[in-house]
Amino acid sequence: MSPSDLTVATSIASRFRAVREQTAALCTGLSAEDMMVQSMPDASPTKWHLAHTTWFFERFVLSRNKTFKAIHPEWHELFNSYYQSVGPMHARPMRGVLSRPSLDDVKAWRSHVDEALAAWLERGADAETLALVELGMNHEQQHQELLLTDIQHALSCNELLPAYDAHIASVPGEPVPLRFVACEGGTVEVGYEGEGFAFDNESPRHGYLLRPYMLANRLVSNSEYLMFIQDGGYHDPLLWLSDGWATVQGQGWSRPFYWQEDLASAFTLGGVRELDPSAPVTHLSYFEADAFARWAGARLPTEQEWEHAAASVPVQGNLLDGWPRLPHAARGAGLLQMFGDAWEWTASPYVSYPGFKTLPGALGEYNGKFMSGQWVLRGGSCATPVSHIRCSYRNFFPPHARWQFSGTRLARDA
Structure with a gap:
């Protein structure tokens, strides 16, 4: 691999870590119970978002690395979303019943996948793998937004109407005439x-x-x-x-x-x-x-x-x-x-x-x-x-x- 190719791979590795850390940061303040709730069939539990984005990197990127071994292949069916061509999937409206694996187990799995993929990128990966990582990062960013909209819906179903973050910023402004x-x-x-x-x-x-x-x-x-x-x-x-x-x-x-x-x-x-x-x-x-x-x-x-x-x-x-x-x-x-x-x-x-x-x-x-x-x-x-x-x-x-x-x-x- 040329020095320029390695530089690209290192840059992607840095952005990969940043995207994964941003997802984890958005869960700050949420309890394990919060992250289990599925409030409607179109929404998913926060824990499922954490797991599915990990599944995506493992299934579509790390599977290309012959030295990588999946530690929980039995979870693949649980966290596949809609990819019919790669195997069966757990019913979408029933994601909220997946109390196992636990949140701690899912976080440990994320860490395992993060470390394996980051190490591979830092050693250098081929162009097709790098393109798949780019897709995976953008896929995870989509789930960051879904994580927020889904937890808002879940909390809205609680009669206490608890806040995701009671101190979240709102910026009042003066009206701009519509023209x-x-x-x-x-x-x-x-x-x-x-x-x-x-x-x-x-x-x-x-x-x-x-x-x-x-x-x-x-x-x-x-x-x-x-x-x-x-x-x-x-x-x-x-x-x-x-x-x-x-x-x-x-x-x-x-x-x-x-x-x-x-x-x-x-x-x-x-x-x-x-x-x-x-x-x-x-x-x-x-x-x-x-x-x-x-x-x-x-x-x-x-x-x-x-x-x-x-x-x-x-x-x-x-x-x-x-x-x-x-x-x-x-x-x-x-x-x-x-x-x-x-x-x-x-x-x-x-x-x-x-x-x-x-x-x-x-x-x-x-x-x-x-x-x-x-x-x-x-x-x-x-x-x-x-x-x-x-x-x-x-x-x-x-x-x-x-x-x-x-x-x-x-x-x-x-």
């Missing part, structure tokens, strides 16, 4: 372009024809969404898609997820907090975002419109950088909050780009097989690691999902 920024149309290029890491669903880069459009300068705020509620938004079927209206009626929705009945406070990672009127409304489903846009005389942007506008904005904002913060009000001028605070629902279904190809082998199950019945979100949130997000990043969830830090930005035709 629309003109965006040129034409044939634009979208999709990932560069030498760094990107997921397969961000490629290939391709041309897309856009008509001129207008994009709101910031995310929709709590106070604006409150006006929608007070105007009877949840009771007007003309504002809702058919599936959305059926969901509102069936689930009895009358306000955003985590908003309290007083419509003046919400359950957050910091416990129940007074709503900041100027902060972005979060924990909306696609159905709610779409209904609000229709009520406001606007629409949701397509993902191509969003990416074209975001390409001119620095990738910075209220993102996860060490310890989580709550979403806060926009500041400044121009297009604001394009990155961080809240994921932004778009009007685009999650489908493949022209010429899309999945990764070879089992990792081809990572993104491509979910291109059905999901909608694209863009921009990251306050729980998205700062080094994880980019302009071409495509998040996706089913349209009824509400437990993520998901908000909305309005668009209009020019």
